[in-house]
Amino acid sequence: xxxxxxxxxxxxxxxxxxxxxxxxxxxxxxxxxxxxxxxxxxxxxxxxxxxxxxxxxxxxxxxxxxxxxxxxxxxxxxxxxxxxxxxxxxxxxxxxxxxxxxxxxxxxxxxxxxxxxxxxxxxxxxxxxxxxxxxxxxxxxxxxxxxxxxxxxxxxxxxxxxxxxxxxxxxxxxxxxxxxxxxxxxxxxxxxxxxxxxxxxxxxxxxxxxxxxxxxxxxxxxxxxxxxxxxxxxxxxxxxxxxxxxxxxxxxxxxxxxxxxxxxxxxxxxxxxxxxxxxxxxxxxxxxxxxxxxxxxxxxxxxxxxxxxxxxxxxxxxxxxxxxxxxxxxxxxxxxxxxxxxxxxxxxxxxxxxxxxxxxxxxxxxxxxxxxxxxxxxxxxxxxxxxxxxxxxxx
Amino acid sequence: xxxxxxxxxxxxxxxxxxxxxxxxxxxxxxxxxxxxxxxxxxxxxxxxxxxxxxxxxxxxxxxxxxxxxxxxxxxxxxxxxxxxxxxxxxxxxxxxxxxxxxxxxxxxxxxxxxxxxxxxxxxxxxxxxxxxxxxxxxxxxxxxxxxxxxxxxxxxxxxxxxxxxxxxxxxxxxxxxxxxxxxxxxxxxxxxxxxxxxxxxxxxxxxxxxxxxxxxxxxx
Numbered sequence: 203x204x205x206x207x208x209x210x211x212x213x214x215x216x217x218x219x220x221x222x223x224x225x226x227x228x229x230x231x232x233x234x235x236x237x238x239x240x241x242x243x244x245x246x247x248x249x250x251x252x253x254x255x256x257x258x259x260x261x262x263x264x265x266x267x268x269x270x271x272x273x274x275x276x277x278x279x280x281x282x283x284x285x286x287x288x289x290x291x292x293x294x295x296x297x298x299x300x301x302x303x304x305x306x307x308x309x310x311x312x313x314x315x316x317x318x319x320x321x322x323x324x325x326x327x328x329x330x331x332x333x334x335x336x337x338x339x340x341x342x343x344x345x346x347x348x349x350x351x352x353x354x355x356x357x358x359x360x361x362x363x364x365x366x367x368x369x370x371x372x373x374x375x376x377x378x379x380x381x382x383x384x385x386x387x388x389x390x391x392x393x394x395x396x397x398x399x400x401x402x403x404x405x406x407x408x409x410x411x412x413x414x415x416x417x418x419x420x421x422x423x424x425x426x427x428x429x430x431x432x433x434x435x436x437x438x439x440x441x442x443x444x445x446x447x448x449x450x451x452x453x454x455x456x457x458x459x460x461x462x463x464x465x466x467x468x469x470x471x472x473x474x475x476x477x478x479x480x481x482x483x484x485x486x487x488x489x490x491x492x493x494x495x496x497x498x499x500x501x502x503x504x505x506x507x508x509x510x511x512x513x514x515x516x517x518x519x520x521x522x523x524x525x526x527x528x529x530x531x532x533x534x535x536x537x538x539x540x541x542x543x544x545x546x547x548x549x550x551x552x553x554x555x556x557x558x559x560x561x562x563x564x565x566x567x568x569x570x571x572x573x574x575x576x577x578x579x580x581x582x583x584x585x586x587x588x589x590x591x592x593x594x595x596x597x
Numbered sequence: 598x599x600x601x602x603x604x605x606x607x608x609x610x611x612x613x614x615x616x617x618x619x620x621x622x623x624x625x626x627x628x629x630x631x632x633x634x635x636x637x638x639x640x641x642x643x644x645x646x647x648x649x650x651x652x653x654x655x656x657x658x659x660x661x662x663x664x665x666x667x668x669x670x671x672x673x674x675x676x677x678x679x680x681x682x683x684x685x686x687x688x689x690x691x692x693x694x695x696x697x698x699x700x701x702x703x704x705x706x707x708x709x710x711x712x713x714x715x716x717x718x719x720x721x722x723x724x725x726x727x728x729x730x731x732x733x734x735x736x737x738x739x740x741x742x743x744x745x746x747x748x749x750x751x752x753x754x755x756x757x758x759x760x761x762x763x764x765x766x767x768x769x770x771x772x773x774x775x776x777x778x779x780x781x782x783x784x785x786x787x788x789x790x791x792x793x794x795x796x797x798x799x800x801x802x803x804x805x806x807x808x809x810x811x812x813x814x815x816x817x
Contacts (some may be wrong), residue, residue: 375700
């Protein structure tokens with residue numbers, strides 16, 4: 203009888219647990235609360251005064267908030283992304299915590315003509331579908347590079363199956379006209395930086411486009427791209443490699459570093475974020491991750507709306523992650539470097555591209571190259587200080 | 598009475614053993630989250646002048662995402678893939694190659710799937726490196742809906758069930774794979790049965806104890 207009882211008891215325990223084992227919550231609990239997809243607390247302080255750890259980690263708070271450095275009128279960035287609605291455009295310019303100056307919106311209109319609009323109320327934007335990625339990426343710039351002039355280049359986006367969700371205008375991949383326009387207008391618009399946080403599955407370059415990239419480099423334009431989030435070598439997915447611009451030597455590639463222990467046990471503070479991809483270990487080929495910047499829990503704007511109380515367009519600050527934001531983060535530091543150089547030299551003369559790279563290397567956390575971490579992350583204060591002194595010496 | 602209860606207990610155990618095996622076969626060995634291509638329609642050539650040596654095709658795809666668990670599952674994806682349905686092909690004419698148009702924002706995405714099946718649609722566009730094709734070249738085309746790219750972090754088992762388009766002499770056959778899934782009834786029964794079993798067992802134990810104590814009392 204004792205044996206029967208023991209068997210029955212064991213069986214009872216097993217049986218009682220049977221359904222439970224399929225209903226365990228498996229959301230990764232080791233992600234820190236408040237780091238992803240959650241509201242940024244007190245944005246006026248954490249973003250407005252750059253007191254969030256995503257900023258204090260690199261010292262941008264010191265340069266921007268403590269020393270009050272805003273970007274001067276002679277620095278312009280081109281951001282290539284999926285579109286901006288009228289409200290998103292206005293929110294990026296009016297948001298109370300931090301904002302930029304969007305001076306133009308370059309797109310291919312419904313007649314496939316290259317169109318440059320400068321007013322968010324332009325009727326073309328009435329049909330702009332809200333995607334949100336471009337909005338979030340530029341908000342990272344806004345937080346660090348205050349008042350930076352932005353030219354937005356609009357790619358046509360067709361998510362899902364429902365044509366209502368598709369853009370009716372915008373550039374397709376591999377369109378030469380984008381690069382022709384940027385190259386032709388580089389001097390008049392004072393374009394210094396290009397930031398691109400997309401990946402594409404097909405080869406989108408032509409010899410003509412490569413020639414334009416070389417031309418832009420010769421004009422000291424720095425081109426930054428996201429390393430990608432595939433968490434592996436060369437962004438491999440199945441049998442395919444996604445071709446970020448990192449495949450081309452003209453582009454500098456930016457991965458993500460953890461500024462806190464945000465994703466234990468996959469990555470820790472001061473390490474490459476678990477999702478950040480990497481490239482070659484051969485520096486000469488330059489198909490490498492060059493630097494890392496915070497990208498695992500960075501404040502970004504989402505859900506643009508019109509604030510009836512303040513009578514302004516604005517968005518909600520939430521934490522998001524991805525090398526898209528690391529790229530914008532470094533682009534913002536480059537804008538500070540160029541401004542620092544201007545302040546040092548006392549004019550709008552830009553530093554050469556080589557000089558900018560030297561300053562970035564000088565302020566990097568690593569003196570040696572690592573295949574997964576590149577030269578590490580930037581100390582923004584050291585970078586600004588070095589840029590300012592380089593300007594002084596060149597004056 | 599004791600013999601009767603013993604029989605009930607044995608029957609209960611046998612029934613439970615059978616049900617438990619079914620539960621295991623339905624849930625235990627299978628991934629929690631799964632995706633399948635549930636429908637393919639409108640395979641068409643899309644007018645495109647950007648690649649004169651290629652033909653651009655589009656396929657409308659219906660997708661189902663299955664969450665076998667009893668509560669919402671949050672799945673982290675490493676990038677914002679557009680589309681998140683992928684295609685690969687092997688052609689009879691081995692000089693042909695397929696090149697899908699897809700992009701990804703470098704942003705970590707989090708999706709929540711309710712228990713049961715969620716449906717969505719997608720448009721798959723791809724080039725084949727031959728100009729002026731009017732229909733799909735002979736070969737096998739495999740389509741699957743990407744899910745759980747951050748599988749290490751998700752700590753969640755998943756599977757992607759593909760659909761296969763076979764084109765032979767212009768005749769198209771499509772093979773879909775169904776989920777191995779029986780919705781809700783077994784899951785709820787699996788909750789109820791241990792309670793019934795527990796009640797019966799408790800009754801038996803209490804009767805046994807009462808009987809034993811009365812025998813002891815009688816002996817004393």
